């Protein structure tokens with residue numbers, strides 16, 4: 630029997646990138662090779678066919694850019710800790726496990742309940758039921774110590790600016806000098822949601838508009854790298870088919886805001902003594 634889903638508004642959006650990764654896995658030249666996502670889609674009782682349009686492929690490109698940053702972190706810190714805040718049904722731990730990393734996946738109650746039907750905690754892998762906005766899980770990470778990589782993919786966009794800023798400040802204070810990766814959407818992206826076929830299929834809407842991630846310095850974050858789908862890391866781009874590698878650059882020339890409004894950002898929290 631397939632597993633039914635009963636998810637809140639924002640939580641339901643996790644099924645969009647899951648389906649994108651599943652479709653990618655079925656392609657002859659897959660970017661992520663996320664066959665686990667394809668298996669999950671088979672096991673979940675949900676009409677995924679209602680999701681259409683470029684955001685499905687976009688979710689795959691986004692995941693590969695985030696993977697690139699985590700991979701680089703793990704080369705420098707093979708025993709480091711990675712925390713995915715708002716993990717949904719991501720299989721990133723399986724994709725990137727180097728046999729030494731300590732990995733935490735965090736998400737809210739209904740998503741975690743769904744996730745636990747398919748995944749179990751392991752030696753170096755722990756799922757946490759919690760909110761990115763709360764602090765009750767910070768102790769787990771502090772107890773662990775050592776180099777830490779925080780990431781949050783397609784989560785903060787769904788919350789109002791004041792709440793996002795407060796959460797980022799909180800994270801920056803609690804985890805000094807740590808890399809933190811998340812995506813931002815500018816006005817062009819926020820204004821086009823109702824025309825986006827995947828958003829027509831769900832009720833959640835993105836709420837946080839951020840045209841320039843450099844402004845997040847006010848939250849105690851330094852921008853290290855900001856990318857769009859037209860300029861991924863070179864090693865990441867090497868794994869993309871030409872239709873994305875060249876297509877995104879062409880699209881940026883013709884319709885710049887369509888590409889540049891959505892940014893994938895790597896930031897760093899300020900050092901403890903930065904004041």
Ligand SMILES: C[S@@+](CC[C@H](N)C(=O)[O-])C[C@H]1O[C@@H](n2cnc3c(N)ncnc32)[C@H](O)[C@@H]1O
Nearest residue numbers: 640642643646715716717740760761782783784
């Ligand atoms: C678009 S999905 C992204 C899921 C995953 N990061 C991915 O890329 O596949 C948004 C995710 O945000 C999660 N979420 C919603 N509210 C949250 C909160 N307060 N704290 C952490 N995660 C939250 C949802 O459960 C869902 O998994």
